[in-house]
Amino acid sequence: MIKVEKIDTFTGHRDCVYTLEKSDEAHRFFSAAGDGFIVRWNLQKPDVGEMIAKVAHSVYAMAYRPNENHLWIVENFEGIHVIDIDTKQEIHSLKLAATNYFDIKIYKNLAYIAGGDGVISIIETDTLNFVKQIKASEMSVRCLSINPVEREFAAGFSDNTIKIFDLQTFQLKKVIEAHQNSVFALKYSPDFKYLLSGSRDARLKIWDVEKSYLLEKEIVAHTFAINNIDYSPDYKYFATCSMDKSLKIWDAESFKLLKVIDRARHAGHGTSVNKLLWTQYDNQLVSASDDRTISVWKLAF
Numbered sequence: 001m002i003k004v005e006k007i008d009t010f011t012g013h014r015d016c017v018y019t020l021e022k023s024d025e026a027h028r029f030f031s032a033a034g035d036g037f038i039v040r041w042n043l044q045k046p047d048v049g050e051m052i053a054k055v056a057h058s059v060y061a062m063a064y065r066p067n068e069n070h071l072w073i074v075e076n077f078e079g080i081h082v083i084d085i086d087t088k089q090e091i092h093s094l095k096l097a098a099t100n101y102f103d104i105k106i107y108k109n110l111a112y113i114a115g116g117d118g119v120i121s122i123i124e125t126d127t128l129n130f131v132k133q134i135k136a137s138e139m140s141v142r143c144l145s146i147n148p149v150e151r152e153f154a155a156g157f158s159d160n161t162i163k164i165f166d167l168q169t170f171q172l173k174k175v176i177e178a179h180q181n182s183v184f185a186l187k188y189s190p191d192f193k194y195l196l197s198g199s200r201d202a203r204l205k206i207w208d209v210e211k212s213y214l215l216e217k218e219i220v221a222h223t224f225a226i227n228n229i230d231y232s233p234d235y236k237y238f239a240t241c242s243m244d245k246s247l248k249i250w251d252a253e254s255f256k257l258l259k260v261i262d263r264a265r266h267a268g269h270g271t272s273v274n275k276l277l278w279t280q281y282d283n284q285l286v287s288a289s290d291d292r293t294i295s296v297w298k299l300a301f
Contacts, residue, residue, distance in 0.1 A: 198226025
């Protein structure tokens with residue numbers, strides 16, 4: 001049994017909110033939107049947003065580096081901005097190809113960036129030098145997930161495939177004909193035994209990593225595109241969000257649906273839910289939407 005309580009709505013963005021990112025403190029997080037505003041929020045002081053940066057174009061992807069207290073922002077059609085959170089100053093920037101950028105993951109000293117031109121750019125984080133550019137499709141790279149155990153990373157594409165690459169040589173290891181439409185969401189399970197994928201086809205699929213990505217389970221999880229997947233801090237649950245305006249909570253072991261959070265039942269979002277962040281702070285789940293708001297949910301299991 002899960003009790004769901006909507007405890008806050010953060011407003012302030014003037015356009016669709018596309019992404020959320022953790023910070024060094026459990027009660028703080030960052031958001032970015034179509035308005036180019038990068039905002040830091042405090043779950044202890046609701047709806048008091050603090051402007052961190054402003055860019056000219058929309059932002060779909062950010063990554064936080066706790067050791068440096070730096071936020072990496074990937075601005076669509078422009079490139080990378082590295083912001084020092086202490087000073088709110090841009091300390092590095094790098095021009096990228098004029099396309100959309102859908103995801104960024106940082107592992108060790110490399111940043112992996114998913115481009116709308118089908119290119120995965122791999123960049124050295126200290127020098128901002130290009131290490132590799134992988135052109136693996138004519139269609140967009142939509143999402144990335146890193147598996148350090150198997151020394152590989154997964155990329156979801158708008159050509160409906162998931163492609164698995166070697167984390168050291170960057171060689172293509174495997175192509176999975178995964179979905180009937182674009183793969184928008186990828187997440188390795190915390191034990192790295194499974195890869196979860198969500199698609200524009202509204203299907204959630206679970207792939208067994210140790211059995212060469214054999215399809216373990218397929219679930220008709222939503223009525224429209226699945227945009228994002230995130231695990232709870234204790235790894236017992238995960239959440240999905242969708243263009244169908246809902247969030248869903250699942251059991252991480254059985255993959256059973258436990259709860260639907262939507263407008264009718266919980267005063268949820270009015271349009272597409274784009275991103276989730278399941279925080280360490282009081283088990284609060286944060287969701288970002290096209291309706292320009294960020295909702296905060298308290299879940300009691």
